[in-house]
Every structure is written in C-alpha cells, then in structure tokens.
Amino acid sequence: MNVVVCVKQIPDPADPGALDPNTKTLKRDGKLILDESDSYGVEMALQLVDAAGSGEVTLVSMAPNGEVSGLRTALAMGAAKAVLVSDDALAGSDALGTSKVLAKAIARAGEADLILTATESSDGYTGTVPEQIAELLQLPSVTFAKEIAVDGSTLKVQRQTEAGYDEVECPLPAVVSVTAGVVEPRYPSFKGIMAAKSKPVDQVTIADLGIDAASVGWAGAGQEIVEIAQAEAREAGTIIEDDGEAFAQVVKFLDDLKVV
Amino acid sequence: MNTNDHNFSEPDERVALRESVAKLAGKYGREYVERQAASGGKMTEMWLEMGRTGFLGVNIPEEYGGGGGGMSDLAAVLEECASAGAPLLMMVVSPAICGSIINRCGTAAQKQTWLPAIADGTHLMAFGITESDAGSNSHQITTTARRDGDEWVLNGQKTFISGVDEAHSVLIVARIEDEKTGKLKPALFVVPTDSPGFSTAPIEMGWMAPEKQFTLFIDDVRLPKSALIGERDGDLWQLFAGLNPERIMGAALSCGIARYALDRAVEYAKERKVWGDKPIGTHQGVAHPLAKVKIELEQARLLWQKAAALYDAGDDFGAGEYANMAKYAGGEISCNATDVAVHTHGGNGLTAEYGLANMLVAARLGRIAPVSREMILNFVAMHSLGLPKSY
Ligand SMILES: Cc1cc2nc3c(=O)[nH]c(=O)nc-3n(C[C@H](O)[C@H](O)[C@H](O)COP(=O)(O)OP(=O)(O)OC[C@H]3O[C@@H](n4cnc5c(N)ncnc54)[C@H](O)[C@@H]3O)c2cc1C
Numbered sequence: 290m291n292v293v294v295c296v297k298q299i300p301d302p303a304d305p306g307a308l309d310p311n312t313k314t315l316k317r318d319g320k321l322i323l324d325e326s327d328s329y330g331v332e333m334a335l336q337l338v339d340a341a342g343s344g345e346v347t348l349v350s351m352a353p354n355g356e357v358s359g360l361r362t363a364l365a366m367g368a369a370k371a372v373l374v375s376d377d378a379l380a381g382s383d384a385l386g387t388s389k390v391l392a393k394a395i396a397r398a399g400e401a402d403l404i405l406t407a408t409e410s411s412d413g414y415t416g417t418v419p420e421q422i423a424e425l426l427q428l429p430s431v432t433f434a435k436e437i438a439v440d441g442s443t444l445k446v447q448r449q450t451e452a453g454y455d456e457v458e459c460p461l462p463a464v465v466s467v468t469a470g471v472v473e474p475r476y477p478s479f480k481g482i483m484a485a486k487s488k489p490v491d492q493v494t495i496a497d498l499g500i501d502a503a504s505v506g507w508a509g510a511g512q513e514i515v516e517i518a519q520a521e522a523r524e525a526g527t528i529i530e531d532d533g534e535a536f537a538q539v540v541k542f543l544d545d546l547k548v549v
Numbered sequence: 550m551n552t553n554d555h556n557f558s559e560p561d562e563r564v565a566l567r568e569s570v571a572k573l574a575g576k577y578g579r580e581y582v583e584r585q586a587a588s589g590g591k592m593t594e595m596w597l598e599m600g601r602t603g604f605l606g607v608n609i610p611e612e613y614g615g616g617g618g619g620m621s622d623l624a625a626v627l628e629e630c631a632s633a634g635a636p637l638l639m640m641v642v643s644p645a646i647c648g649s650i651i652n653r654c655g656t657a658a659q660k661q662t663w664l665p666a667i668a669d670g671t672h673l674m675a676f677g678i679t680e681s682d683a684g685s686n687s688h689q690i691t692t693t694a695r696r697d698g699d700e701w702v703l704n705g706q707k708t709f710i711s712g713v714d715e716a717h718s719v720l721i722v723a724r725i726e727d728e729k730t731g732k733l734k735p736a737l738f739v740v741p742t743d744s745p746g747f748s749t750a751p752i753e754m755g756w757m758a759p760e761k762q763f764t765l766f767i768d769d770v771r772l773p774k775s776a777l778i779g780e781r782d783g784d785l786w787q788l789f790a791g792l793n794p795e796r797i798m799g800a801a802l803s804c805g806i807a808r809y810a811l812d813r814a815v816e817y818a819k820e821r822k823v824w825g826d827k828p829i830g831t832h833q834g835v836a837h838p839l840a841k842v843k844i845e846l847e848q849a850r851l852l853w854q855k856a857a858a859l860y861d862a863g864d865d866f867g868a869g870e871y872a873n874m875a876k877y878a879g880g881e882i883s884c885n886a887t888d889v890a891v892h893t894h895g896g897n898g899l900t901a902e903y904g905l906a907n908m909l910v911a912a913r914l915g916r917i918a919p920v921s922r923e924m925i926l927n928f929v930a931m932h933s934l935g936l937p938k939s940y
Pocket of ligand 1 (some may be wrong): 677678679683685709914918919921927
C-alpha cells in the first residue's frame with residue numbers, strides 16, 4: 290500500500306511569528322519545521338503501510354527556498370521519499386493555488402492508494418486544502434478522520450463529529466484529512482535520522498509540474514487579506530460558587546462547549 | 550587555505566537528534582522525575598523508551614545493535630534529557646562508561662553478550678570504582694580478584710555506586726596479580742547483581758532522585774572466566790577507556806541541568822512583576838547574573854563538544870585534557886546556574902513547587918563526581934601546565 294502524505298513546513302511556533310506589513314502574510318524566510326498537525330498523518334500512514342506489509346510513504350510539500358528541514362523530520366520518522374515544490378512564483382498563493390500545486394505534486398509522487406493531510410495547518414488555519422485537493426484529483430474526500438482501516442479496496446474511516454464519530458466507507462484511492470492528536474507520532478530514532486540524510490527529495494518547480502505561473506502565487510490568488518487586527522483579549526472567566534448544585538452548571542457549561 | 554577547519558556548529562543530524570530527544574524527554578520532564586523520586590520509583594519507563602528509539606545506544610556500533618555514532622551524539626542526548634528536566638544519570642554509567650569499555654576492550658563474545666542490551670536499555674550496567682578508603686585516589690583500591698581454577702573469586706567493598714538496585718550487573722574495578730611481575734594491577738569484572746555473595750546497603754542522600762547510591766559488599770563472589778573484560782589479564786588502559794566518556798558525559802549532564810535552570814529563571818524574570826508594569830528581568834541586578842550564566846554555559850558546552858570531538862577522532866590523549874576541563878566547567882556552571890535560578894525566583898526558588906531547591910543540591914554532584922574539582926585542577930596544573938605533582 291502506497292500512501293502520500295501532504296506535509297507543511299512552517300515557522301517554529303515556539304518562536305514568535307511575524308507578519309509582513311505589506312503582504313499581511315506570515316514571514317517565512319527563516320528555518321521552517323514540520324507542522325505538528327502533519328506528524329499525525331505521517332504516523333498514521335506509517336502504521337497503515339506497516340499493517341499492509343508492503344508499500345511506502347511518500348511526502349509532498351510546497352515550501353519556499355527549497356526548505357527540507359521539516360521533510361527530513363518526517364523522513365526520519367520513516368517516510369521513504371519526498372516531492373518538494375519550491376518556486377518563487379508560489380509566494381502569495383491562497384488555499385486554492387496551494388491545492389492546485391499539491392494535486393500536481395501528488396500525481397508526480399506516483400501511484401497512491403491513499404492521500405492523507407492534516408485537517409488544517411497550524412500557521413494558516415484555512416482548513417480547505419484537503420477537500421480542494423480531492424476535488425482537483427476527482428477523488429472521494431473524507432474529513433476529520435480519527436481512525437483509518439483498509440479492507441481490500443475499501444477505506445473505513447471513523448470520522449470525528451461534535452457528538453462522537455461517524456463510520457464512513459469509501460473506495461480507494463481517497464483523500465483523507467486526519468485530526469490532530471489521534472495517534473502518537475513516533476520520535477525520529479537515531480538510525481532514522483541518519484538514514485533520512487540519503488533519502489531522495491525530488492525538488493521541482495511549477496514548470497516541472499506544468500503549472501501556469503498566472504494561476505498560482507499572488508497572480509492567481511482569488512483571496513486577499515485586507516486587514517489585520519489584534520485578537521480580542523480574553524474575557525474574565527465565570528466563577529461559580531458551589532452551593533451543592535454547582536456541578537449542574539459545570540455540566541451545562543461543558544455541554545455548551547460540546548466537549549461532553 | 551581552508552578557513553573552515555574548525556566547525557563550530559553541530560551537523561544537521563545531531564541537531565535533529567537533539568530535537569527528537571527533547572520531544573521524548575519533554576513528555577516526561579521534571580514532574581515525572583519528581584513523581585518517581587517521591588514514590589521510590591525509577592526512570593525505567595523513560596529509559597526503555599529512550600532505548601527503543603535508539604537514543605541510549607547512539608555510541609554503540611551498529612553491528613552490536615547501536616546507532617554507530619559517537620560520544621558527541623551520546624552526550625548531546627544526555628544534555629537534552631537534562632535540559633528537559635529529566636537527567637538520566639545512569640546514561641553516564643551504562644552506555645558511556647561500561648559501553649565504551651566493553652566496546653574497546655571486550656572480547657567478541659563479551660560485546661555480543663552485553664552491548665546490544667546496553668544499547669536498547671534492557672541491560673543496565675552500573676560502574677563501581679569508588680571505595681570508602683579510596684575516593685579520589687583510585688590507586689588505593691583494595692577490592693581484589695584471585696583465580697581459582699576456571700573461576701575468579703572477588704572480595705572487597707565499594708561505596709557511592711549509583712543505580713545498583715535497578716542494575717542487572719555492575720562493572721567492578723578490582724586488582725589482580727600480574728602473572729609475570731606479581732604486581733597488583735586493576736582489572737574489570739562484570740558482576741551480576743544477583744550473584745551469591747554480592748549484597749548492597751543504600752546510602753541515604755540529602756536530595757530526592759530516582760537513582761540511589763549504594764555501598765556494595767563483595768564476599769567470595771565467584772565469577773566465570775568470561776567475566777573479566779578483555780583477552781588478557783586486564784590492563785590499566787581499559788580503565789582509561791572509560792574515563793573520558795565518563796567526564797564528557799558528566800559535563801554534558803551538568804550543562805543540561807544548567808540549561809534547565811537558566812530557562813526557568815529567564816521565564817520567571819520575564820513574567821514576575823513587583824515594580825509596576827516592569828518585569829524583574831528589567832533590573833540589571835537580575836539580568837546580568839543570567840547573562841553571565843549564559844556565557845559560562847556556552848563555554849562549558851564548547852569544552853565538552855571539543856573533548857567529544859577529539860575522543861570520537863581517536864585522540865584519547867587530547868580528549869583527556871579537554872574532558873577534564875569540560876567536567877570542571879560543567880560542574881561550575883551547573884552550580885552557578887541553579888544558584889542564580891533559585892535567587893531569581895526569590896522565595897519561590899526554595900519552594901517544592903518550583904523544584905529548584907532540590908536541583909541546587911543535585912547540581913553539586915557535577916563538582917564532586919566522578920572526579921572532584923580539585924583533582925581536575927591537580928591534573929591541569931600538572932599535565933597542562935607542567936607544574937610539580939602535588940599528591
Ligand atoms: C551521587 C553520587 C554518585 C556516585 N556514583 C558513583 C558510581 O556510580 N560509581 C563510582 O565508582 N563512584 C561513584 N561516586 C563516587 C564519586 O566518584 C566520589 O565521591 C568522588 O570520586 C570523590 O571521592 P570521595 O567522595 O571519597 O572524596 P575524597 O576523595 O575524600 O575527597 C574529599 C575532598 O577532598 C578533596 N581532595 C582529595 N584529594 C585531594 C588532593 N590531592 N588535592 C586537593 N584536594 C583533594 C576533594 O576534592 C574533595 O573536595 C558517586 C558519588 C556521588 C556523590
């Protein structure tokens with residue numbers, strides 16, 4: 290079984306990020322790391338390939354300046370190879386532009402039985418790329434997977450909902466977005482790290498993928514960030530005095546949040 | 550001319566190794582260590598996970614189940630654990646001292662028996678050289694081994710030996726008679742902790758840690774011939790094979806503790822406000838000691854990295870001088886950093902909640918063991934500076 294995982298390389302969330310005042314987008318000129326949201330998809334893919342007994346995991350990423358740091362992390366976890374799309378013309382791409390590029394890169398990665406993504410990236414949060422990729426590739430799209438099993442050519446997904454989960458089935462190949470936190474991503478082992486050095490990263494430009502520069506980047510973006518505002522300060526919390534009935538209010542509070 | 554002869558940044562792979570270890574160790578952290586120490590538990594869960602991920606055995610050759618890296622890698626692993634609040638003291642002993650000695654001096658069969666299990670953490674080997682009447686002076690060792698037919702019979706006592714309650718065996722330094730000269734010389738024996746005649750008594754220490762120290766009583770412990778490390782009847786250089794790794798690891802451990810303490814202190818100095826809206830870190834009285842710790846910490850790290858690089862390049866002699874200096878610098882900075890961290894926290898620095906008071910004591914270990922600050926100064930005075938021998 291061959292699984293392609295889309296992984297984003299993002300500025301380290303531990304370092305305070307900075308916005309470019311002109312473009313109103315996140316600055317990405319420093320070292321980028323593997324988005325933690327994507328480590329769950331990588332782990333799930335490795336487990337699925339393991340369970341299938343054959344096949345490999347291929348990574349697909351779009352990043353500026355030929356960035357491979359985050360890819361090396363996922364290769365060290367056990368992925369076999371990667372396709373990296375890096376092209377100056379991609380600066381300013383919106384979600385749809387990104388999806389076009391990733392869809393082409395997935396096709397370049399070879400026959401895939403399954404394509405995994407995160408539900409959304411930790412630095413962009415648009416949360417629309419997985420569905421757009423599926424549409425562009427004309428494949429079924431399943432979102433918010435918390436568990437994935439493969440039965441012959443059928444995919445069985447437990448799809449997380451606010452109340453619990455739905456059981457969803459669809460034919461393979463398909464594009465599935467994986468919810469963060471549903472598996473425990475393995476730590477890259479020392480051997481994995483050493484092996485990752487020599488794993489192939491196929492670095493390509495949009496010309497290699499046959500993409501028209503006018504359809505991506507600033508030129509092709511149908512989305513524009515018009516204003517940036519400070520997030521509102523958090524409001525003071527509610528203090529409940531326990532008169533013996535406080536539990537009911539706590540339960541109601543949690544219920545309103547849909548966490549119970 | 551190649552201007553890049555000296556490379557002062559670690560290779561990408563070591564940086565990635567550090568990141569991966571920091572993640573794993575961060576999952577455990579200080580809370581885990583304190584919980585285990587308070588309940589009499591051990592670091593076993595973290596230890597075995599570190600072993601499974603290949604981190605404990607990075608320095609062991611690949612053919613014996615290790616990572617095929619060097620002391621630079623192993624010391625980086627330990628520094629990351631300590632800086633995440635989870636200093637794995639037994640890494641100094643099992644993979645570094647015992648692993649290096651067996652790898653360099655052991656027979657093929659001994660390597661096969663012990664190295665893979667040391668590498669994956671399933672065999673923990675303690676190390677016993679210190680005796681009550683031979684602390685800093687290892688020439689005074691009185692534990693002896695004599696041959697009896699095909700066996701060795703060991704007798705003696707050891708003290709301050711770490712982790713014997715969790716260890717499967719202890720690598721014991723004993724003296725044997727040289728067959729040719731009849732003189733006594735040191736030799737190393739792997740003594741299983743369940744050997745008849747081998748018993749232990751815990752030493753109550755003044756701080757909380759999962760790793761305990763023990764006095765060992767070795768009374769007519771009979772060992773097979775294969776328990777003696779090496780082909781021939783031991784050799785002094787076998788002991789030396791373990792000394793540089795021990796010091797490099799001691800230094801890295803101390804630097805990790807210092808990093809942990811400094812990080813906590815800096816966080817606190819940025820947040821704690823007692824004069825209007827300015828955090829205490831605004832005051833140079835608070836900021837300068839922290840900056841000084843940062844500088845001295847980087848000095849110490851450079852020293853152990855250099856010592857490890859020399860060791861990995863096969864230069865035992867050069868490594869010896871730098872490993873000693875690194876151990877000295879490490880001991881100083883772990884003491885200074887924890888001291889400054891406690892002070893930066895004011896009263897909170899001495900509370901159990903912040904955990905720094907306990908660390909203040911633990912950090913002193915770097916000045917005392919495996920070799921005291923004064924013995925290092927003796928070494929540097931004599932070997933680096935050519936001053937007369939003082940002891
Ligand atoms: C927590 C802990 C764990 C340990 N774990 C192990 C272990 O696993 N295995 C093991 O074998 N040992 C272990 N040790 C022992 C450790 O290596 C010794 O404590 C150390 O070598 C110092 O020996 P000592 O305690 O007998 O001090 P002493 O030798 O009695 O020294 C006391 C003081 O005198 C000074 N001094 C001694 N000689 C001189 C001199 N010539 N010139 C100037 N000053 C001098 C010393 O610097 C020191 O300050 C451990 C110790 C501790 C505290």
